[in-house]
Amino acid sequence: MARRPAALPDALVGRPFTRRDARELGVGDDRLRRRDLIAPFTGVRDTTQDADLGQHCLAALCALPPGSVLSHTTALRLYGVPLPWHLERDTSVHVHLPPGAGRVRHRGITVHHRAEPLPADRLGPLPVVPPSQAWCDAATLVGGDDLVVVGDGLLRRKSPPTSLDAMADHVRRLPPRTRGRRRLLQALPLLRARTDSPMETRTRLALVQAGLPCPLVNELVRDARGDVVAMPDLLYSHARLAIEYDGDVHRTDPTLWRRDVERREMLQDLGYLVLVVTADVIRFDPDIIVRRVRNALRTRT
Secondary structure, X not given: OOOOOOOOOHHHOOOOEEHHHHHHOOOOHHHHOOOOOEOXXXXXXXXXXXXXXXXXXXXXXXXXXXXXXXXXXXXXXXXXXXXXXXXXXXXXXXXXXXXXXXXXXXXXXEEEOOOOOOOOEEEOOEEEOOHHHHHHHHOOOOOHHHHHHHHHHHOOOOOOOOOHHHHHHHHHOOOOOXXXXXXXXXXXXXXXXXXXXXXXXXXXXXXXXXXXXXXXXXXXXXXXXXXXXXXXXXXXXXXXXXXXXXXXXXXXXXXXXXXXXXXXXXXXXXXXXXXEEEHHHHHHOOHHHHHHHHHHHHHHO
């Protein structure tokens, strides 16, 4: 029968640690090879078998020089921003290394070198670039609609990590030759606060790019007494036209479906036309919703 692994020192339990940390506490290499430990990165061990993103980032920082700051898609995930489809596959931990750091190579870690130090926010024990810098980092990976989707995610309606003013100020202070600066300046006027989902943003962009007016985002609709009736995803208040994005959860959750039906009936009682858009329309044929909105605006204004 195999012997149970020897207990680790308390200082190493529940957190990632380096082989050097272990040796300083008298833990030998044989113990570090036991199966109760995982090796997320070269020279790093962890007692947590099912590490979440935060724990995985802590393990990565153990393998990097002091002063490293989490960035790019990693920072966006930590801020709770849904990533565009093709960025979701990027599971690497992205970090900005401190100025003067030597060559660092670890599988599963993508390093970015800078000539000047970056400020860092703290998310618990994790050093993370500020939200506006995370958006600037994203501009080196994506552009166009995807960059607007990421920016809207940072300005979301619930617990936004930053503001539009802060993002605009950050972009305007970038040196002229900064990589991605042109993309950011193009995307900045298209950002809107108070969004709830990437597909809402993509619906709005499809309408604007077709030459239609920009709809209001999550604007409250009130009845004659001033009571809130609904908060449509997108709204043309002058035409009493509401646009709702329905994801699969709206179809599979009976409670949510009934609430949607009730809210739309209340809007219709107030004279609103409610148009519903789905993910397939926005992904594969956005002209469908563009035509419907254009026709509705033409007949209702």
